[in-house]
Amino acid sequence: MSLQLERFAFLGGGHMAQALIKGLVLGGVQPQQIHVLDRNADKCALFRSEYSVGATHDLKTVLNGATTLIIVVRPNDVKPLLMDIAQLEGPSRRIISCASGLTCEQLQAWLNPQQHTIIRAMPNLPASVQSGITALYADDDVLDQDRVIAENLMRSVGSVFWINIEDQLHEITGVSGSGPGYVFRLMDAMTQAAVKLGVPEAQARMLVVSTFLGSAHLALAHAEPLSELCQAVCVKGGTTERGIDVFNRHDVDGLFDAVLKAVVDRSRELH
Ligand SMILES: NC(=O)c1ccc[n+]([C@@H]2O[C@H](COP(=O)([O-])OP(=O)(O)OC[C@H]3O[C@@H](n4cnc5c(N)ncnc54)[C@H](OP(=O)(O)O)[C@@H]3O)[C@@H](O)[C@H]2O)c1
Structure with a gap:
């Protein structure tokens, strides 16, 4: 499945969002397909000027029309963010979480009651020069079409491999994430x-x-x-x-x- 039909919402505008967006744009994704949420006006301004992508502190605006949400806030900020998303009662989404340590079960619980498709990713910072390596994990019930989008997204910024045991993401964080x-x-x-x-x-x-x-x-x-x-x-x-x-x-x-x-x-x- 092509990334050209996707609309990406990056939730968090820090180091990892910058690395991934830089790599994605270099890889041919159009800036109009990307919207960034960050609570810092200066970071939003940087995304607009440097990468020509949309950027705002307003969650509702960022979620509007987004097909894939990418969680790139620090792990401690994930729970309140997902609870805000749950409050907005939008459609079911494809969510790719880059947050260290937080399991699919936990993420889904915070998004309750809406069921979403959750894929976990452990990328690393060389993604910004398309030389990253990303481990991906999804529960068995996640459809191939969602896996392909996550894989293509991360492949545009480096190498990708899938793992079958979610717990191994802790060790992968220790080796390639950090x-x-x-x-x-x-x-x-x-x-x-x-x-x-x-x-x-x-x-x-x-x-x-x-x-x-x-x-x-x-x-x-x-x-x-x-x-x-x-x-x-x-x-x-x-x-x-x-x-x-x-x-x-x-x-x-x-x-x-x-x-x-x-x-x-x-x-x-x-x-
Ligand atoms: N950096 C890496 O090399 C790396 C590697 C692998 C995985 N990861 C994972 O990627 C995630 C992001 O890491 P990072 O290094 O990119 O973090 P970061 O540089 O701290 O960026 C996070 C950004 O999100 C903003 N933010 C947090 N909650 C928000 C909210 N509710 N609404 C709007 N903006 C919000 C933060 O603002 P404030 O600064 O004002 O809080 C900050 O600008 C983490 O979960 C980490 O585990 C990172």
Whole structure:
């Protein structure tokens, strides 16, 4: 099913809405098909000027004619928003929720008594440059035509895969949903370390970003375990080996166990 017949209402005009809208427009969706709800006048103005899409704080206006609602407010803001939608007593809708931690059952309960089609998505921020990865989940009773719209929407901003067990979205949040945050934190630390060694900041940033990008391309191109790719850089008795020794002495595996556990625990708390 084509996205050209859809009218999208983005409920929330923050980072994820911007990432998805940027990607969608680049992918050929017309700005007139998109309407954004945000309570901040400055953010609405930005959407109108930067992406030529409709943007307002008025829920009724945004819902009018919308075929697909995309929930992109923070998890704590979802319940009051959905209860407002329920109050308006509109038609049954296709709803794609990007909110971490909140289950289809919970979302439907807040929309009660109107039954809606709910699909959960866990995208990530590189969607804004069409390099995102999104996990999708829907209960068994969701029709193929609704799944196809969700899949095409997210495919326009990157790769997509479906999961069959809703609970796995917590772990996926910990890996790819929050993952860009870890990568930027690591890139920043590596850049700052280079600057301390005397590398000019702009050059350090370019070296670090290009190294992450090139390494990711290499990892995508090769099926062997990532540990083997690491070994390929570590010439025996050479320079890289010394650096990797420092990682190991500081228990980098344990660090990532702790990071992912903290994020997954938080995702479960939001439930
Ligand atoms: N950012 C990511 O990388 C990422 C990745 C995966 C999933 N997600 C999910 O995507 C969702 C959005 O994240 P985000 O980072 O885009 O959040 P965000 O930048 O905080 O954007 C949310 C926006 O919605 C506005 N808002 C909240 N409730 C509203 C209401 N009732 N009416 C109108 N506007 C309202 C907020 O206004 P105020 O600021 O005034 O409250 C804010 O401008 C979250 O549920 C998150 O779990 C995000």
